[in-house]
Amino acid sequence: MKNSDKTVNIFLSGVGGQGTILASNILAEVFIKAGYDVKKAEVHGMAQRGGDVTTHFRFGKKVYSPLIKYGDVDFLLSFELLEALRYINWVKPEGKIIINKQKIFPPAVNLGQVKYPEDVEKIFKKYFKDNVWVVDGQGIARSLGNVQAANVVLVGAFSNFFPEINPEQFVEAIKSLLAPKLHDLNVKAFYEGRKAL
């Protein structure tokens, strides 16, 4: 960040089981090691039961509120298309959006009562022009042999927005949070994600 005094607001959204919490834990490790104050807020409780999961992640010189102010999101990092769209109004006009192109149908869509929203990418591009990036997290993770690593692919893609942070710092954070047998896969996932933008 050029202006390191300013608090940066990152909003993560996804569906229970997608690994959004690991992703936000990686960010926390990285930015705290980089010397920032960090605050991170999430709602647990029913996350494993397929509900939506959101994390407010903020870093800067001194961070007060654990919640981002509505309309003040600098980066929307979303792991699922509908869950990205749900928070579109939270993003600043000049905000950046990074979306995993996965679709997970909520019950009402499964039951055929309502339609899954179409053209999520187009809607974002209408408002945010070139500040929208769509990543095939599942596709990249599957090519590495484990679709579970899609969350780390997204973190890899997202890391490009912080050129002042050495990618090795992300790798270090990933290793500190995962069991050794998962290191190889996730480090690869991180670097493949980093190449994806």
Added chain:
Amino acid sequence: MKKEIMQGNAAIARGAWEAGVKVAAAYPGTPSSEILRDIAENYPEIYAEWSTNEKVAVEVVSGAAIAGVRAMASMKHVGLNVAADPLMTLSYTGIKGGLMIVVADDPNVHSSQNEQDSRNWARFGKIPMLEPADAQECKDFTKIAFEISEQFDTPVLLRTETRVAHSDSPVVLEDRVESNIVPGLDPKDAPKYVMVPINVRVRRKAVEEKMKKLEEYANTFKYNIMEINDTSVGVISSGVSYLYTKEVFPEWSYLKLGMVWPLPKKMIAEFAKKVKKIVIVEELDPFFETEIKAMGIKIWHGKDVIPNMYELSPEIVEKALKGKKYKEPKIRVKPEDLPRRPPNLCAGCSHRPLFYALKKLGAFVFGDIGCYTLGTAPPLQALHTTICMGAGVGQAHGAMKAIGKDALGKVVAVIGDSTFLHGGVTPLMDVVYNKGNSTTIVLDNRITGMTGHQEHPGTGFTARQEPTNAVDYAELGKALGVKSIRYIDPYNIKETMEIIKEEMNKDEPSLIIYKNAPCMLLRRAKPTERFKHPFYVVDTDKCRGCRMCLEINCPAISWQEGEGTTKDGHKRKGTTYINRDQCVGCEVCVQVCKFDAIVPGTK
């Protein structure tokens, strides 16, 4: 100086360890559950237990405190209602070793049955209460709570809420310091601890003296902090409400209260003199406002603009205080137009076939608190009350007494295993004693599910995973006097319906218990091992698109539109589809399908 990013709950656990705590007890409840789990996993110096319920937890830790060690209990806001009985009198007896009770509120009811403001317990019980705003304060306030407890001979309440308990921020780590109180019990202390009227009257006076001294202490308490900046507006606030307000109005002056009861009246009066206008920002009840107004201090804004329900946030505070000057962000998509994503029972969950069976039986279902509360959601809609832990068992009994024999065959109570032990045993005893005829089903999935898999007296393991006794629900029922006790395999829908129907029709108390139906996420119970096939698929030659299998609301089954015909010529508007990654092969949909269109899949 070691700094770590920590969740508020983890910081409380760390603070307890650093404070030399020796005994910790809890009953799980969002957003408090991680505290005891963290202690059990990381701090072997502390004896840690999952207690049967919150009342037991407070009794256990108060026994430890009376024996002279530092002890703590943790629970969610409604848990303190259960624990209120011992707590209200512990305020009179006081303690020997420091005693702290953590109470975690849930403004906006992210995962609770009500939105009560626990600060009222502090005033009601005449007990000091601290309220941290972030993880560092969670740790610091925990440590100072034990000092206050010992200095003033009182239990201390530590109030958190979802955005403090479940928020992470940096924490400076320090070493553990053992308490210098010598543990031990002395029968000569009986007058202090035996609350019979003659002693109570003595202690009653001690309580008032304690509160007077605590109010003096609050005026100099180092975490009641005055920040004088622009003096045109002075904000009185606490916890996360302070952080939201500071975020949007950094230029104003603040009085941030770390101790929310008793209030530092002298300090508040002094602050009021330093600033032109007073604003009180607090979540939920007008707790400070009522007290401060009673002091004769004029308030510019409080609950006239700040909502008294749901949680606050930076924009809610900004909007309330700026009024028309607040600029609403642009609405690009109306979120209410998007499909919601409510939580659902997991694929393969044993509660799904049970609620399908209860729906088919047309029963009125008195429910309880747990994953199975999700049985109320459409399309199952087979759970009709949820009040508190244990309530359903007594309510079913009361309803049947009210309606009489006409209710036979139509009413049932369902309750989880952990919940049954928490609060369902005494009402079941009541059913038998009072010649009731209600049916109670214990949905025994071998773990406390909703809060993230905590052990309980029925699982056979302690908080530290040591093997221990597991309650036998049938033997327990027998001892209470229940004569009609049956097991059901909820995955066999037909048989389950027959058994429940029989028991509901009996003019005597019945107890039905799940057999071999563990939670899908409980790996040690190998929950999917009982299923014959790893997954099932829809045979599109046979599927008529009748949508019956969608009625069970399985996350693995979805509707796929597309006109077509079955092999034997039936027209259809679409078929259902089973996601093989999610399907665990529970065969519930197979039993629901009338056309044998759901068949084992092959890899």
